[in-house]
Amino acid sequence: MLEIRNLHAAINGKEILKGVDLTIHAGEVHAIMGPNGAGKSTLSAVLTGHPAYEVTEGEVWFRGKNLLEMPPEQRAREGIFLSFQYPVEIPGVSMVNFMRTAVNEKRKYEGQEALSAIEFLKLMREKKKLLEIPDKLNNRSVNEGFSGGEKKKNEILQMAMLSPLLSILDETDSGLDIDALRIVSEGVNRLKTPDNAAIVITHYQRLLDYIVPDYVHVLANGRIVKTGTKELALELEEKGYAAFE
Amino acid sequence: MQHSSEIRIVAGETRKMVLLNEPSLSLTITQEEGSRLVLHIIDLGERSKVKGERRKVENDITVRQLGKDCTTELYGLAYVRGTDEVTIHTHVFHEVGRGISRQLVKYVLDDEAKGDFYGELRIAKDAQQVDAQQTNRNLLLSPKATISTRPQLEIYADDVKASHGATTGQLDEAALFYMQQRGISRDRARNMLIGAFMKDVVLTIDDEAQRNELIETIDGIVE
Numbered sequence: 485m486l487e488i489r490n491l492h493a494a495i496n497g498k499e500i501l502k503g504v505d506l507t508i509h510a511g512e513v514h515a516i517m518g519p520n521g522a523g524k525s526t527l528s529a530v531l532t533g534h535p536a537y538e539v540t541e542g543e544v545w546f547r548g549k550n551l552l553e554m555p556p557e558q559r560a561r562e563g564i565f566l567s568f569q570y571p572v573e574i575p576g577v578s579m580v581n582f583m584r585t586a587v588n589e590k591r592k593y594e595g596q597e598a599l600s601a602i603e604f605l606k607l608m609r610e611k612k613k614l615l616e617i618p619d620k621l622n623n624r625s626v627n628e629g630f631s632g633g634e635k636k637k638n639e640i641l642q643m644a645m646l647s648p649l650l651s652i653l654d655e656t657d658s659g660l661d662i663d664a665l666r667i668v669s670e671g672v673n674r675l676k677t678p679d680n681a682a683i684v685i686t687h688y689q690r691l692l693d694y695i696v697p698d699y700v701h702v703l704a705n706g707r708i709v710k711t712g713t714k715e716l717a718l719e720l721e722e723k724g725y726a727a728f729e
Numbered sequence: 730m731q732h733s734s735e736i737r738i739v740a741g742e743t744r745k746m747v748l749l750n751e752p753s754l755s756l757t758i759t760q761e762e763g764s765r766l767v768l769h770i771i772d773l774g775e776r777s778k779v780k781g782e783r784r785k786v787e788n789d790i791t792v793r794q795l796g797k798d799c800t801t802e803l804y805g806l807a808y809v810r811g812t813d814e815v816t817i818h819t820h821v822f823h824e825v826g827r828g829i830s831r832q833l834v835k836y837v838l839d840d841e842a843k844g845d846f847y848g849e850l851r852i853a854k855d856a857q858q859v860d861a862q863q864t865n866r867n868l869l870l871s872p873k874a875t876i877s878t879r880p881q882l883e884i885y886a887d888d889v890k891a892s893h894g895a896t897t898g899q900l901d902e903a904a905l906f907y908m909q910q911r912g913i914s915r916d917r918a919r920n921m922l923i924g925a926f927m928k929d930v931v932l933t934i935d936d937e938a939q940r941n942e943l944i945e946t947i948d949g950i951v952e
Contacts (some may be wrong), residue, residue, distance in 0.1 A: 532910050535902075560912035574906040576925025585921070586911035593912070625925075642911060 485509050485681055486531075486650055492706075493540035494528045499540065499602040502706030508650070511678045515692055515717060516685045520704035521727040525569060526684045527703070528654045532566045546650070559592040560586075563649030563680075567639040567656050574626035579638075582626045583608065583645055588647060613642040615671040633664030638642050640671040650684045651675075657691040667693030689721035704728035738764040740796060742858060747939055750774040750891050753787040754936025755763075769934055771943065772807040785879045791820040794828040794856075805834035806930040808915050808950065809842035816845040821863075825857040826886075830864040837923060838874035846878045850893065854885040863893040868900065868926050920951040927951075 486508040493501040508514055516586050518524050531544065531624050533556035551559060568602040574582065587607075588598040599607065607722045608622070617637050634657055643651055653672065657665055672682065672695050684695055692700070693716060700716040701708045702725070709728050710716065733755040738744045740761040747769040748754070758767055768790070776784035792801050799846040807815040821830050836844040844867065852859050867876045880893045898921050908918035927947050 488895060488940075522736065555915070556906060556909040557912050557914050560910050566910050570904045572901075574904050574907070574922070574925070576929055577921050581921070582908070582913075584912070585913050586908075587915065589917070590912045603905075646911065719836065 485545075485547055487545040488531075489543045489545075491527075491530065491544060492540045493526060493537050494540050495526070495537050500537075500706055501530065503542070504706070505706055506701065506708060508681050508683065510649070510681055511593065511686060512699065513682045513697045513699045514661070515690075515695075515697035515714075516683060516703050516708075517687065517700060517717060517720055519728065520687065521544065522703045523706045524687075524703055525654055528566055528652045528683075528685060531559075531652060532556055532564060535697070555588070558593075560646075560648075561590045565643050565646055565648030565651045567643060567653045569652065569655040569658060571627045571635040571639055573630075574629045575628050576627050578623050579626055580605070580622045581609070587640070587645055589713070590607075608641075608645065611641060614674060615641060615644055616667055617641055617671075630661040633661060635669075636660055636664060636668050640668050640675075644671065644675055647675075647680075649680050650678070650687065651693075653682060654685045655687065656684070657686055657688060665691070665694065689717045692717045703726055732751075734786045735759075737761070738766055740764060743767070745935060747771065747934060747936075749943075751786075751788075752787075753862040755789040757791040757793070759793045760799040760801065760851050760909070764796070764800045765800040765802075766792065767804075767933075768792075769930070770806070770817065771805045771930070772809070773946060773949045776812045776813050783814060783839075785814040785816070786825045787816045787818075788864040789816075789818045789820075790832075791822070793822045793824055794807075794830070795824055795827050797827045799828045801828070802933075803830070803832045804933055805846075806836075807844060808839075808842055808925055808927060810839045812841050814843040814845070816821075816847070818847040818849075819863075820849040821851070821861070823850075823852045823861065826854070826855065826859060828856065828859045828861075830859075830861045830863075832865075833930060833933070834865045835878055835926065836865075836867040837870065837927060838867065838876055839870040841873045841905055844876040846876070847881065848879070848893070848896075849869070849881045849883070850891065851883040852886050852889050852891060855885045857888040859886065859889040859891070861891045865893075865895040866898070866926075867895075867897040868923065869897060869899070880905070924948060925949045935944070 488506040491504040584604045700712050702710040734760045738760045741763045743765040745767045748773050809815045831909045838844050846865050848863050865878050878895045905918050931943045
């Protein structure tokens, strides 16, 4: 599904990713762990097309298409979803308006008809129920005044609404209490199918108790320096990242 | 030419006015004890039809609170495009005590448009316990658009609350990227953010029909 080859990327002329190689197949969950500043968030920014980052070398293929040639919105419509570490507040744009626009732009891209207001609200209610997210927030501005936990739940709700093929969860556990962590990770687990995949970026092993990865990669100094199974995460928890820094 | 008029709001009266796409005007409003004024000045028109032509609209609003316990709410919204220029000058005079004033003026400036906000707020020596706020927010959509903003506070009383704030900026890049990451095109995302910035003013209009009509107008403009 996703193939990253020798990916180098820089921000403000400073190279952060220094040759990342990673292959992800449908149905897999990959955890990316590593010390602060290793390039974890840069990887998610580059995959989603953040304009501040420049790819200086390498290739990224998503379902046979050259991802790096696409603007961010096209990558999203192709099925890449990023759960932001810091979800952005958008004053004056209601959740319903925002999500309905997003869902319908994706449907249009796929050649499907737009959802009516009623169909859309029904879908939103279903997804909220599935994720155990209270049925409010609809008329509030996107993320505005949301608590840390509400913002992360809202990211997962958006993920459910858009049914992405590849979800990237960037430090989704940061700032979550244990209940919010459970709701968020159970949500992610419920959305998992044999056809989709996830990249879980985290500094801590804790999240991986809930979202069990098939593979664990250690990203350090802009490269994947070690790959293992979920036991590697436990080892990292015990020994820290010192060996890789 | 500025159209000039005077309005008197008698004691206890509430007066609501929405001025939409008016030509230049000069308005002086006096408020008597316990009266309330809610005034919206909204300019969404594009006037310069010929390239290089500069059409200028000047709004000059003076409000005098002559009696105690008056409330003044002034809202301004200008979406200025092409080579148009829109000025909004406000003069709010608290002549006596216990008055409240709220001002919110927003500009969206595109192309080579010009904006000019001047906000004079004066609290007279004996006008104690006045609560006055003035806010000016400007959104620049083009590098050639300009705004001049000049708050002018003159406070002669000592037991008052008075605040003002002015910000000028561009569209929030973080918000644009967030929206694009959800599959919304950059143009559409821009339009949604511009619309939200403008509707903030329109949403303060009490009359539902008028409010909805303006929201539709804004949707039409930004899409």
